[in-house]
Amino acid sequence: xxxxxxxxxxxxxxxxxxPQHDLWAAIExxxxxxxxxxxxxxxxxxxxxxxxWVVAASLAASLLLAGSIGxxxxxxxxxxPLADAAATPWKPADPRFAGAAVxxxxxxxxxxxxxxQAPDSPALQRLLDRTEHQQTQLRQLAxxxx
Numbered sequence: 001x002x003x004x005x006x007x008x009x010x011x012x013x014x015x016x017x018x019p020q021h022d023l024w025a026a027i028e029x030x031x032x033x034x035x036x037x038x039x040x041x042x043x044x045x046x047x048x049x050x051x052x053w054v055v056a057a058s059l060a061a062s063l064l065l066a067g068s069i070g071x072x073x074x075x076x077x078x079x080x081p082l083a084d085a086a087a088t089p090w091k092p093a094d095p096r097f098a099g100a101a102v103x104x105x106x107x108x109x110x111x112x113x114x115x116x117q118a119p120d121s122p123a124l125q126r127l128l129d130r131t132e133h134q135q136t137q138l139r140q141l142a143x144x145x146x
Contacts, residue, residue, distance in 0.1 A: 090135070092142040104135045 090101050111128040118124060 090139065092138075094142055094145055096145075097138060097142045100138055101135075104131055104138060107131050108135065 090105065092098055092101055108128065108131050111124060111131060115121065115124050115128060
């Protein structure tokens, strides 16, 4: 089969197709069967309004959520501005260490911001400790080289 035959078959699929038998008769019969089995005392639609306790419970849950968010925002520790996080960036005199010092300082600042967003993350704390350790090692190397 080549591409031209595929296109011809696709064009043939665009033609309207009539169903083999009338579908409305089967639908009407099914609806009549359902109406015949339903007793006249059975309501057609369930209650449109929810029970009062459902409304009260949802209102109480909403108030509890709003109150807990407000309490959390009020008692959350104040975020330190970026200027405080990078109070004394270290700039070595030796240009061989300057690039590494800039990268480590930027990494430390990003990790501190990430820790402010997720203070309970042990992985972020380990990364911050490792970065600070590398900064200390870099300062020691710069002191030995200079």
